[in-house]
Amino acid sequence: MTQTDAPLPQGSIVGILGGGQLGRMLALAASRLGLKSHIYCPDPDSPAFDVTPLKTVADYEDPAALAAFAAEVDVITYEFENVPARTAEFLADHKPLRPGANALAVAQDRLAEKAFLSINRLPVAHFAAITDLDRLEAEIEEIGTPAVLKTTRLGYDGKGQRIVDNMEDAALAWELLTPKPLVLEQFIPFEREISVIVARNAAGQVAAYDPAENVHRDHILHTSTVPAAITGKTAAKALEIATAIVEALNYVGVMGVEFFVRDNGKLLVNEIAPRVHNSGHWTEAVCITDQFEQHIRAVANWPLGDPARMANVVMENLIGDEIAAIPGQLDPTTRPHAYGKAESRAGRKMGHINRITVKKRKK
C-alpha cells in the first residue's frame, strides 16, 4: 500500500501490536467501520483478545509468529511506542506499518525526539545528551538547576527520571538511571499541562482535536478536561505545533502531543506519543469521530473523520480498585468504559469515565 493506494475495503484486517486497552479500543473502532482486527500480544490474558476472534499470542521478537501475523493482515499498527526496532523493520518488509518506523525511532528515544523538535524549530525545553559524569556537570552549569535527568528510552508514567538540584543529586541520578546515555532537560515551571490529539493520513489530510487540560496524580494521568482553561490563541498555537509535527514526520495515524503551558501562555512540547493517547479518551464520548476511529481511518487510508466536539467533558481514569465504581457508583451523566482486565492492581489503568455536560435544548 503506497500513499496513492485506495482505501482498505470493508472486511480488511487491521493487525494491532499490543493487547491492552488501547488495542482493544482500536479494535472496537475498526469493527464500527466494517474492518476486522487481529491482535498480536505475548500476554494470553490481554483484554483486547476479548473483542475479536483473530489473535496471535507470541513474543514481539518471534520471527515466525510475526511473519504469520503479517501474512494474515492488510495493514499493521500498534498501541505502544516501544515496539522493538527490528520487529518494526521486519513487519514493514511484509505489510504497511503505520505509523512508520521513523515515527517510532523519534518517539522511542527522548534525545531523538528533542533533536527532531528543535531541528524543526518547534518549542522544547533546553536539553543535552549526557554520556558521562563530566558532561553532566558541565551541562548543569550551562542549563542551571533545577534540571531533570532522564533515560532516553522506555520511560513512562514518571519512571526513568530524577530531578537534579545540585551536583550531588546529579552524581546520584547518574548512578541510578539506566540505560545510558541520559538526557538532561531544563526544569520547566509550568502553569498547566495540555495535550493535542492530532491525526494525519497518507494523503496528507490533518485533523486535530480541541486541546485537553491534563492533571496527573502519582505521575499517572488523572483527568483530561475539555475545553482547557487556555486562551484561543494558545489553543490555536498548540494545534499549529501538533500539525507541524505530524507533517514533518510524514506521519500516518493518530499522535498525542503533550505540552507545558508556561505562565506567559507560551508552549513547550513535553512529549509525543505515536499512537492513540490516554488524554484523548474524552473524544469517544463527545466527538463525531473519536481518536480510535480516526487512527483506524488513517492507517486504513480512509478520509479522516470530523473531530468536532458536541459537548464539554471531563475524562477521569479509573486506576486500580477505582474500577469498582462501575456500575454501582456512577454519576448518571457519566459514560463509563471498563477495559475488561481480569486483575485489578495498584497503579493499573482499569477503565475511565467521561462526565459530559449536556446543555438543555428546546424540545
Added chain:
Amino acid sequence: MTQTDAPLPQGSIVGILGGGQLGRMLALAASRLGLKSHIYCPDPDSPAFDVTPLKTVADYEDPAALAAFAAEVDVITYEFENVPARTAEFLADHKPLRPGANALAVAQDRLAEKAFLSINRLPVAHFAAITDLDRLEAEIEEIGTPAVLKTTRLGYDGKGQRIVDNMEDAALAWELLTPKPLVLEQFIPFEREISVIVARNAAGQVAAYDPAENVHRDHILHTSTVPAAITGKTAAKALEIATAIVEALNYVGVMGVEFFVRDNGKLLVNEIAPRVHNSGHWTEAVCITDQFEQHIRAVANWPLGDPARMANVVMENLIGDEIAAIPGQLDPTTRPHAYGKAESRAGRKMGHINRITVKKRKK
C-alpha cells in the same frame, strides 16, 4: 438472578441469540462495559462473530447446543423477536432470559400485541382476529375500508400484509396470506411515523429517548430524524405510552415502540419490538448512553444510563450497494457504521450513517 440480585460484575458473559448487526452492536456495547459476549447463531458467517471470540454455531432448536451455551453465560438476551417459544422456555430454565418470555409472546403475535395494548387502554387502531372468510367479511363491514389484513406472526419490513379496499381484495388477501389466523386492522391515515426507544431494568428504573421521526422506503426504514417534527405535548405523550408498555410487561431491556401520528396530533401504537431497534441507531452518535449500552445495562441488572442527547441527528440506513458509500463518499460530518457483512444483497441492511449537527461553540 432475580430482580433483587446484584449487578452482573465486569467479566461476566452476556449470551446473545442472533448474530446480525444488532447482536454485533450489543456485543460492542458490552465490551465497553467490561462484559464479554457469547454469540449464538446458526449462520457461520454472522457479522457478530467478528467482535468476540465466544460463539456457538447451531440451530435455535438444538437442545444440546442451547444447554452448552446457557452453561457458559451469565444472562441471555436476543437481537430478534422470533426466538422460538420452546427455545425461550428452555433457556429461561437455565439462565435469566431478558427480556422475558411474556414480552416475546406479546411481540411475536400481532393479535396478542393488539390485545395487550387495548387491555392496557393504550391507543391502537381498531382490529379483529380473522379465522375464516365469513368473519373477514363481517369485520370489513364493521371496520370499513381501506383496511389492512396481516399475518399474526413473522411479519417484518412490510412482509405478510395486504391492503384491502373491497370484498374482492379481501378474498384474495385471505387466500395469499399465511399462516392463519390473520388480523384485520383499520387503515390509519397518518401524518408521520415516530418511534420511542425505551428501557427498563429489573429494579423498575425507566429511561426513554427523544422520539425519532421515521421515513420508510420500499417498506424498509430509510431515515430516523431527531428531533421529530411534533409538538412537545405529542412527544411527552409518546414517552408516557412507551413507559406504560414496559411497565405493564414488567419488561427488562430496551424496546422500540412505533407510533403513527395522526393529523390531529393523536398517537396510535403501530408495533412494539422487544429489542434494540433500527430507529434507535442515532443514539450511538449523540447520546450519553446509547440504546445498545442501555440494553446491556438493563439485562445485566445495572443502573440505566442517561439517554440525554447532545446534538440533532439524522440516521440513514445503507441498504444493499449503498454501503459502498463508506468510506469514499461520506459527508465529513457523518459518522458511519458498517456491519461487516461479507455479501451485499438488495434490500439487506449493510450499515448506517449518522449526520450530526454540531453547533458552533465559543472556544
